[in-house]
Amino acid sequence: MKLALIADLHANREALSAVLAHAATQGADRHAFLGDYVGYGADPGWVVERVREHVAAGALAVRGNHDDAVTAGPQPSMVADARAVIAWTRARLDAAQLAFLAALPLTHVEGETLLVHANAWAPAEWAYLEGRSEAARSLLATDRRFTFCGHVHVPMLYHLSGTGKAGEFRPAPGIAIPLSSQRRWLAIPGSAGQPRDGNPAACYAIFDSEAQALTFHRVPYDHAAAAAKVRAAGLPERVAERLGGDR
Amino acid sequence: MTADVAIVPASLEVGQVVDGFRLEAVAHRGGMATLWNVGRVESPATDEAALPLLMKVPRLRGGDDPTAIVGFEVEQMIMPTLSGPHVPRYVARGDFTRLPYIVMERIEGRSLLERFDAAPLPVDEVAQLGAKVATALHDLHRQRVVHLDVKPSNVMLRRGADGSDGEAVLIDFGLSRHDLLPDLLEEEFELPMGTSPYMSPEQVRFVRSDPRSDLFSTGVMLYHLTTGKRPFGAPSSARGLRRRLYREPTAPRTLRADCPPWLQEVILRCLEVRPERRYQTAAQLAFDLQHPDQVVLGERASRAGSGSTLDVVKRWFVSLRDNEEVEGGAGGQSARSPIVLAAIDIDGADPALLESERDAALRLLDTEAGARLACVTVMRVNRIGMDELVDADGTPRHLKLLIALRHWARPLQQALAASANVDRDSAARVTFHVIEAVDPASAIVDYARRNQIDHIVMGARSSGRLRRHLGSVSARVVAESDCTVTVVRAPASSG
Numbered sequence: 123m124k125l126a127l128i129a130d131l132h133a134n135r136e137a138l139s140a141v142l143a144h145a146a147t148q149g150a151d152r153h154a155f156l157g158d159y160v161g162y163g164a165d166p167g168w169v170v171e172r173v174r175e176h177v178a179a180g181a182l183a184v185r186g187n188h189d190d191a192v193t194a195g196p197q198p199s200m201v202a203d204a205r206a207v208i209a210w211t212r213a214r215l216d217a218a219q220l221a222f223l224a225a226l227p228l229t230h231v232e233g234e235t236l237l238v239h240a241n242a243w244a245p246a247e248w249a250y251l252e253g254r255s256e257a258a259r260s261l262l263a264t265d266r267r268f269t270f271c272g273h274v275h276v277p278m279l280y281h282l283s284g285t286g287k288a289g290e291f292r293p294a295p296g297i298a299i300p301l302s303s304q305r306r307w308l309a310i311p312g313s314a315g316q317p318r319d320g321n322p323a324a325c326y327a328i329f330d331s332e333a334q335a336l337t338f339h340r341v342p343y344d345h346a347a348a349a350a351k352v353r354a355a356g357l358p359e360r361v362a363e364r365l366g367g368d369r
Numbered sequence: 370m371t372a373d374v375a376i377v378p379a380s381l382e383v384g385q386v387v388d389g390f391r392l393e394a395v396a397h398r399g400g401m402a403t404l405w406n407v408g409r410v411e412s413p414a415t416d417e418a419a420l421p422l423l424m425k426v427p428r429l430r431g432g433d434d435p436t437a438i439v440g441f442e443v444e445q446m447i448m449p450t451l452s453g454p455h456v457p458r459y460v461a462r463g464d465f466t467r468l469p470y471i472v473m474e475r476i477e478g479r480s481l482l483e484r485f486d487a488a489p490l491p492v493d494e495v496a497q498l499g500a501k502v503a504t505a506l507h508d509l510h511r512q513r514v515v516h517l518d519v520k521p522s523n524v525m526l527r528r529g530a531d532g533s534d535g536e537a538v539l540i541d542f543g544l545s546r547h548d549l550l551p552d553l554l555e556e557e558f559e560l561p562m563g564t565s566p567y568m569s570p571e572q573v574r575f576v577r578s579d580p581r582s583d584l585f586s587t588g589v590m591l592y593h594l595t596t597g598k599r600p601f602g603a604p605s606s607a608r609g610l611r612r613r614l615y616r617e618p619t620a621p622r623t624l625r626a627d628c629p630p631w632l633q634e635v636i637l638r639c640l641e642v643r644p645e646r647r648y649q650t651a652a653q654l655a656f657d658l659q660h661p662d663q664v665v666l667g668e669r670a671s672r673a674g675s676g677s678t679l680d681v682v683k684r685w686f687v688s689l690r691d692n693e694e695v696e697g698g699a700g701g702q703s704a705r706s707p708i709v710l711a712a713i714d715i716d717g718a719d720p721a722l723l724e725s726e727r728d729a730a731l732r733l734l735d736t737e738a739g740a741r742l743a744c745v746t747v748m749r750v751n752r753i754g755m756d757e758l759v760d761a762d763g764t765p766r767h768l769k770l771l772i773a774l775r776h777w778a779r780p781l782q783q784a785l786a787a788s789a790n791v792d793r794d795s796a797a798r799v800t801f802h803v804i805e806a807v808d809p810a811s812a813i814v815d816y817a818r819r820n821q822i823d824h825i826v827m828g829a830r831s832s833g834r835l836r837r838h839l840g841s842v843s844a845r846v847v848a849e850s851d852c853t854v855t856v857v858r859a860p861a862s863s864g
Contacts, residue, residue: 281551285435291551299550300449302442304465 124149127311127327129156129239129272131173132188133163133211134315134365135351137324138172140343141314148339150328154230156272156311157186157239159223161204162361163315164351166192166211170219177222185226186239186272187248193224197248203358210357235329236266240273250274251310258288261306268301269308270329276319277312277327277338281305293338300335309336322367381426386410388463390424390472401437401543402427407472422460423475426468439557440543441469446550447542448473451512454527454536455505476538481524481590489597489625492632496658499591499635501526501537503655506587507821509539510580510651513548513700517577519586520567521593546577548698561610566603570614570642580699581644584654588639588647595632596624600640614642615684619675630670631661637669642684649706649739652821656708656743656800659820663800706739707823712813712846714828715746715773721859722828723777729826729857731781734798744778745802745816746770747809770803810845817850825854 126145131138145153153176160166177183188204191197192212196205212220228245230237240248241256243263250273251257257280260269279291283305293299301307312325323340330337349362381403385392390407397404405424427441448459448471458474484490484498502524509516516523516539527535544562546552554562555577563572569585576582592600600618604610621628621636635657641647648654657664711730713723734740748770782799806812817825827843843856 279551281553283435283439283553283557285557287556289551289553289556294549297549300446302446302465302553304438304442305553 123331124151125329125331126150126153127156127270127309127329128153128314129311129326130158130186130275130313130315131155131163131169132158132313132315133160133166133169134324134348135163135165135168136343136345136348137315137341138169140341141324141326142172144339144341145326145328148328148337153181154237154270155181155183156237156270157184157226158188158272158315159186160192160211160215161188161207162352162357162364163348164355164357166214167216167219169315170215170222174219174222182230182232182237183226184230184237184239185223185228189223189226193220199248203360206358207361210355231266233331234267236264236269238269238271240271242269242271248273251278251280251308254280254288254290257290257308258282258286261288261308267303267306268329269306270327271308271310272313274310275313275316275325276310277325278310279336279338280308282308293336295338295340298330298333298335298337300333303334307336311338316361316364317367318364320367322365381405387424387468387470388461390422390461392424396423396475400428401440406475420458420460421475421477422472423457425471425473427470429469435557438465439553441471443545443553444542445469445471446553447514447545447547450547450550451509451514451542453508453512455508455538457538457540476525476527476540478526478528478535478538480522481526481537482521485521485590485593488594490594492595492627492629495591495594495632496661498537498594499587500655500658501534502587502590503584503651503658504821505537505539506580506583507651507655510583510699513698514542515546515578515580515699516542516544516583516586517546517572518544518563518567519583519590520564521590546698548578548700552577560607565605565610566599566601568610568613569644571644573610573614578698579644580651581647581649584639584647584651585641585644587651587654588636591632591636591639592618592621595621595628595636598624617672617675617684620672623673623675629661630666631657631664633672634664634666634670637672650708652708652823653706653741656741656820660800660802663802705737706741707737708741708743708821709733709737710813710817710820710822710825711742711744711778712825712827713744713746713774713777714809714842715770715777718828719859722857725857725859726826726828727777727781729855731784733824733826733855734781734785740798742778742781742799743802743820743822744774744799745804745813746774747812748803748805749809750805750807767803767805771801774801774803810842810849813842813846814850817852823852825850825852827854827856829856829858 128141155173159170159173173183187197191200191208196208236242238245241251242260251260261282277293279293280288282288309327311327314324314326317325322345323342325340327336327338345365349365352362381392383392383394389410391410393406393408395403396406403426407422407424427437429437445462457476460472463470518541523541525538525540527538529535561568561573561575567586567589569582571579572582589600601613618640621633639647711726713726730742734742748766778799785798804812804816825846827846829843830841847854
């Protein structure tokens with residue numbers, strides 16, 4: 123099975139459309155959405171609706187901190203730009219969409235895989251995986267071999283060997299990376315809707331469970347159009363700028 | 370978390386079937402792995418049916434031996450990504466959770482190690498073996514992998530159809546690093562990884578991303594084959610290993626009087642402590658070993674003894690500068706230091722075209738700091754009958770063409786010399802070759818293939834009359850060669 127891992131969509135319709143189309147050409151037969159469907163972008167309703175459709179058809183989805191903030195109020199730790207968008211977003215979602223977000227689980231375990239938005243040790247506290255020590259902490263907090271998460275908007279692959287040594291790797295797009303059975307793996311596909319590594323192309327990854335291999339992808343899309351919508355909606359200029367590759 | 374301990378059956382037996390492979394006989398029992406000759410129980414439909422197969426099964430002693438486990442993990446990760454004649458073809462692998470193994474093509478031939486028993490070898494054979502190894506390494510580097518354990522026992526020589534040694538095949542990728550895959554070894558160990566006599570200075574300092582490390586190891590092998598001795602011995606301590614950072618090896622000509630200066634130049638260049646003073650690509654090393662007469666002799670060629678105290682200080686000082694991670698890794702390095710072939714019809718082309726060709730070559734060399742230029746002209750000979758090899762004035766045609774070719778390249782060399790950062794090896798950047806052939810197009814294509822040329826520059830046509838008669842040489846080179854080809858035209862005359 124080829125599982126498309128899509129994280130941090132952030133109400134970016136143009137990016138999500140491009141990612142879903144690309145995943146279809148790569149033969150993805152299932153989707154796992156890793157949280158943060160809303161926040162920042164101009165199309166929260168459309169994006170939540172697509173995710174809902176996919177979940178109804180068997181896709182997996184977990185809740186992110188922005189989804190949480192829209193339904194339960196912003197976290198104290200949230201940055202000003204994010205906070206400003208929360209109220210605007212809430213007003214653009216209908217009751218069914220809000221209920222869908224509120225009902226999403228924080229984690230989902232299936233077979234050897236754990237899906238979680240931020241980390242495995244305290245999924246509701248939204249701490250970031252900034253480096254290999256946090257990655258190791260997360261990997262040690264689960265007995266699953268594969269952890270797939272979002273939250274950090276930069277694609278990254280961490281691994282933990284049988285002797286407890288953690289390693290990190292910045293993946294190149296389009297290369298199938300075999301995930302050896304001798305270690306645990308934590309993959310962050312990067313953000314579909316708001317990449318933060320200087321490359322505006324949307325991020326996602328495909329995990330091939332048969333081949334036990336993970337391929338990170340970058341999908342170019344019309345980020346200028348997405349940024350224009352952000353501006354037209356009166357959302358913070360910084361959010362629009364970021365879509366063009368600003369870090 | 371407890372260490373994942375591989376479960377290994379107590380023993381494998383002849384006749385046993387593992388995942389469709391029948392174990393036929395133990396081919397080799399080594400410290401790290403056992404090699405079995407195996408056959409498929411059911412023959413596959415593919416062309417692989419006739420391939421003799423080898424199964425490599427690691428000897429794992431539970432969880433206390435991370436080197437063996439991680440090394441085998443690395444090999445299982447990298448081997449499936451490799452292809453071509455210079456690596457064993459990958460067939461299948463077995464998971465650690467049951468029985469870890471790799472099934473691969475069994476190379477019919479002998480280990481390079483055998484030739485080391487006979488060292489010192491004749492100079493021609495040293496050059497030939499070295500060129501084979503360098504050619505194989507270039508192919509590996511192009512596939513974005515640095516081997517990092519190049520040594521005699523990790524090189525096989527395929528047996529050719531007539532029983533002679535064919536191309537070199539690199540084996541054992543347990544310490545290798547792939548540019549685009551995680552380096553599982555990087556975090557694992559506190560000691561430098563490699564085999565002590567062959568390890569490059571940067572490997573001693575934990576840098577695992579530089580393809581030029583493999584050229585250092587190749588230099589150690591060339592030194593050994595030439596002199597019968599290892600340049601840095603076989604140290605067993607970390608301190609002993611570090612000696613290669615400051616101690617120059619004894620000059621090969623001091624140990625073997627008939628070692629030609631060009632070979633000493635090549636060997637000592639491979640053994641430079643700083644990677645940027647070595648050959649920049651394996652293809653460039655293979656090129657020099659195949660064209661000894663074109664090796665420009667520098668200070669290394671005339672070095673004698675084992676270096677003065679001043680040299681020790683110099684090498685040490687040079688080695689102190691930071692070794693940085695190599696930008697782009699294996700693939701990047703070999704792509705950045707290309708060999709450019711200028712195929713010049715020095716006798717037939719008109720002056721305007723010759724000038725355009727020179728401009729094109731210069732632009733390429735200008736943008737590629739480590740590039741080398743091989744200037745080639747084809748001397749056409751007839752298929753049947755005797756050729757006039759001497760001109761009316763008594764000058765051999767061959768020599769005349771060479772003189773013309775050098776004259777053509779003079780402005781190029783002047784431009785190169787004038788550009789900044791001229792080091793002593795830059796003189797070696799331009800070489801000249803006259804090839805005798807019936808068919809210029811296939812001669813150029815063959816030459817490019819044999820010498821791992823990255824880019825061919827050539828003119829669009831020789832002359833209208835000839836072209837009508839022979840067809841376009843450049844069109845055939847474009848169609849048949851493996852590399853990039855730039856076809857140059859003289860600017861159209863206005864009017």
